[in-house]
């Protein structure tokens with residue numbers, strides 16, 4: 001560097017390092033803006049998702065033998081702003097004694113039975129969100145729920161399953177729902193334990209159940 005003193009050279013190096021620093025800061029800013037844009041887009045998408053869910057009606061379908069799934073279905077209907085409730089009820093009632101009921105249910109499962117139901121959903125097309133509440137029976141859905149799932153076209157609908165159980169949570173039921181209605185969009189489910197060491201056949205959940213309330217909030221379908 002002809003004609004350039006030591007001070008002059010260090011001034012040039014100083015300018016170069018400032019430029020380098022500015023360049024680095026610009027890079028960081030770009031990345032930050034990109035991140036903000038991504039977060040913004042995700043928020044907008046989630047909002048749209050919530051809006052599209054609230055666009056149609058909600059059906060809360062439930063099967064219950066000793067009242068737990070029924071009580072939670074009622075809570076869901078209330079906390080989602082009054083979804084229509086439908087009881088999946090078999091024509092032939094199950095025995096009221098627990099071990100007799102388990103025996104009948106076991107036989108139905110072994111036979112891969114489709115017990116007849118006593119009612120219909122009059123216009124399934126009007127619902128785009130379906131909550132399905134049921135007890136875990138022998139590791140999966142009661143066979144009457146199999147009948148229900150095969151009876152309607154669930155394509156384009158979002159289904160949120162809630163299972164009550166004595167320890168096995170969902171068991172195989174989610175796989176069975178997917179097999180029975182492959183077109184349904186299966187959303188996040190909730191399992192609620194009704195295990196009570198002192199008794200095995202009476203309703204024990206108390207509503208409102210806090211887990212159900214926070215599940216509905218997570219799904220963004222609560223009031």
Ligand SMILES: Cc1cc2nc3c(=O)[nH]c(=O)nc-3n(C[C@H](O)[C@H](O)[C@H](O)COP(=O)(O)O)c2cc1C
Pocket residue numbers: 063064065066067068069070098101102103105106134135136137138139140163164165166167168169194200201202203
């Ligand atoms: C026929 C029958 C079979 C059951 N099988 C299971 C099971 O395999 N796993 C489990 O965790 N609980 C099992 N249970 C316990 C039920 O899941 C429990 O009673 C039910 O969640 C209560 O719901 P409900 O009051 O709506 O009927 C069974 C109960 C019955 C009556």
